[in-house]
Amino acid sequence: xxxxxxxxxxxxxxxxxxxxxxxxxxxxxxxxxxxxxxxxxxxxxxxxxxxxxxxxxxxxxxxxxxxxxxxxxxxxxxxxxxxxxxxxxxxxxxxxxxxxxxxxxxxxxxxxxxxxxxxxxxxxxxxxxxxxxxxxxxxxxxxxxxxxxxxxxxxxxxxxxxxx
Numbered sequence: 162x163x164x165x166x167x168x169x170x171x172x173x174x175x176x177x178x179x180x181x182x183x184x185x186x187x188x189x190x191x192x193x194x195x196x197x198x199x200x201x202x203x204x205x206x207x208x209x210x211x212x213x214x215x216x217x218x219x220x221x222x223x224x225x226x227x228x229x230x231x232x233x234x235x236x237x238x239x240x241x242x243x244x245x246x247x248x249x250x251x252x253x254x255x256x257x258x259x260x261x262x263x264x265x266x267x268x269x270x271x272x273x274x275x276x277x278x279x280x281x282x283x284x285x286x287x288x289x290x291x292x293x294x295x296x297x298x299x300x301x302x303x304x305x306x307x308x309x310x311x312x313x314x315x316x317x318x319x320x321x322x323x324x325x
Contacts, residue, residue: 203264204268205220205268206220206221207241214295215293215296218239218241218270218291218293218294219292220241220289221289222243222290224245225244225288227285229245230290232292234272234276235278237271238269238270238272239272239281240270241290242265242266244264244265245263246263273296275297275298281294
């Protein structure tokens with residue numbers, strides 16, 4: 162006789178619904194905590210827009226200091242990474258609450274071929290990072306000249322001196 166695990170009706174769907182709700186609130190990204198539970202992973206929102214002759218990346222990084230952010234360009238990939246360390250503590254009669262919102266983040270974007278990494282500029286003000294990437298110059302077709310080799314005309318008899 163085979164043993165079949167009994168699950169009460171609806172138990173699995175409740176678990177799935179709770180996971181779905183947490184996924185929608187926290188962007189579906191979770192990390193495993195030390196106690197085996199899950200902790201929402203923070204991924205900062207970013208916008209990338211095209212303005213004139215440059216691309217502009219804006220990232221909202223609340224609670225992150227300038228020294229906690231690193232920007233790198235390698236092999237036409239722009240990577241913004243860093244760490245957020247924030248703690249909210251509240252004490253009132255009957256309870257004590259501490260919310261830790263910390264962790265590392267990393268976002269990468271592929272840039273078009275030909276971007277000069279030395280020309281990338283970044284500003285950080287009021288928790289908003291703005292990275293400006295100049296567009297690469299459009300490659301223009303280069304016209305190639307066609308050379309026609311000059312041929313010397315040989316007059317018969319002139320080459321051996323027999324014409325005189």
